[in-house]
Amino acid sequence: MAVTAKMVKELREMTGAGMMDCKKALNETDGDMDAAVEYLRKNGQAKAEKKAGRIAAEGIVMAEVKDDHTAAIVEVNSETDFVAKNAEFQGFVKAVVDQALVTENTEMDAFMAEAWNGDASKTVNEVLTEKIAVIGEKLSIRRFEKVTIDNGTVVSYIHGGGRIGVLVVAETEVVNEAVKEALKNVAMQIAALHAKYVSQADVDADYINHEKEILLAQIMNDPKESQKPEKVIQGMINGRINKEMKEICLLDQVYVKAEDGKQSVAKYLEEVGKANGTEIKIQKFVRFETGEGLEKKNEDFAAEVAAQMAGN
Structure with missing residues (x-):
C-alpha cells in the first residue's frame, strides 16, 4: 500500500512520534496503522538510547488529590512543547501521577524500579522506555512528591x-468549600510569587547569617553607607532582611487579592478560619515549574524537518 502524507499525519497525531519515524513505520507495515503503532513500540530501546543525550526541558506538571488527605505531583519532561500538548503524552503523565499516589518510595531510583501501576511484568522505567518509542522524543520523569495529612x-x-x-497541605478541623477555596487562593499565590518557605520559622539560620554577610559587604563597599555608625548599619541590615523575609515567606507575603493591598496571607487565613469555626495552619507546600533550572535548546522545527527529508 502506498503511504500517503495523510496517513503519516494521522499516525503522528495518534502517537506523537517523529514524522520520519511514522513514515518508516508505515512503510515497514504496508500501511497498517495498528501494526505501525506496534512497530514504534517495539523499537523503544534503541530509540531511548539514541535520545538519551538530548535535552528534555519542556513537558508538564500534573497533580492529583485523593480523598482530600493524599496528593501527588509530578513533572514529566519532553523535548518539545508540541509533544507536551499531545494526548498520548498527557495520558502517560496522568498514569505517572496515579503511580505516585500509591508509591511508598520517596527516591527517584526506587520509584523508577517499582512495578508499573500494579503490573509486576513491567517497571516504571520500562514503560517510560516504551513511551519514548511511541512518542519519538526523549522523555524524563524528572521529579515527584507525595503528601498526606490526617x-x-x-x-x-x-x-x-x-x-x-x-x-498546599493544611491542618484544619473543618474541611468545607470555603476552606478549600481559601487554600486554592493560597496555592495560586505560591504559583505567582514563588514563596520559598511557609514562615520565618522555617528559614535556616545559616541562610539568614549568609544573607547578612552579603548585605554587610555591600554596605562596606559603599563609600557613604560604610561611614555610618555600627548601630545604624545593623539596623539597615535587619531592615533589608525583614523585607526579604516578607518576599520569600508565604505567610508574610501580602495576599495578592487583598482589597487594601496590605493584608498578609497569614491574616487572610486567620479571617477565613474564624468565619468557618476553625484554625487553618499551612503545614507545607510543593511548587514544581516545568523545566525549572534546565537548559532549553533553541529549536528550528522547519530546519529539522528539512534535514530529515534531505537525509531520507
Missing part, C-alpha cells in the same frame, strides 16, 4: 496548562 486537607492548583503545579 487532620486537614490537601489542595492542588495547576497554572498555564501544566507549566506550574502547586500542592
Whole structure:
C-alpha cells in the first residue's frame, strides 16, 4: 500500500512520534496503522538510547488529590512543547501521577524500579522506555512528591496548562468549600510569587547569617553607607532582611487579592478560619515549574524537518 502524507499525519497525531519515524513505520507495515503503532513500540530501546543525550526541558506538571488527605505531583519532561500538548503524552503523565499516589518510595531510583501501576511484568522505567518509542522524543520523569495529612486537607492548583503545579497541605478541623477555596487562593499565590518557605520559622539560620554577610559587604563597599555608625548599619541590615523575609515567606507575603493591598496571607487565613469555626495552619507546600533550572535548546522545527527529508 502506498503511504500517503495523510496517513503519516494521522499516525503522528495518534502517537506523537517523529514524522520520519511514522513514515518508516508505515512503510515497514504496508500501511497498517495498528501494526505501525506496534512497530514504534517495539523499537523503544534503541530509540531511548539514541535520545538519551538530548535535552528534555519542556513537558508538564500534573497533580492529583485523593480523598482530600493524599496528593501527588509530578513533572514529566519532553523535548518539545508540541509533544507536551499531545494526548498520548498527557495520558502517560496522568498514569505517572496515579503511580505516585500509591508509591511508598520517596527516591527517584526506587520509584523508577517499582512495578508499573500494579503490573509486576513491567517497571516504571520500562514503560517510560516504551513511551519514548511511541512518542519519538526523549522523555524524563524528572521529579515527584507525595503528601498526606490526617487532620486537614490537601489542595492542588495547576497554572498555564501544566507549566506550574502547586500542592498546599493544611491542618484544619473543618474541611468545607470555603476552606478549600481559601487554600486554592493560597496555592495560586505560591504559583505567582514563588514563596520559598511557609514562615520565618522555617528559614535556616545559616541562610539568614549568609544573607547578612552579603548585605554587610555591600554596605562596606559603599563609600557613604560604610561611614555610618555600627548601630545604624545593623539596623539597615535587619531592615533589608525583614523585607526579604516578607518576599520569600508565604505567610508574610501580602495576599495578592487583598482589597487594601496590605493584608498578609497569614491574616487572610486567620479571617477565613474564624468565619468557618476553625484554625487553618499551612503545614507545607510543593511548587514544581516545568523545566525549572534546565537548559532549553533553541529549536528550528522547519530546519529539522528539512534535514530529515534531505537525509531520507
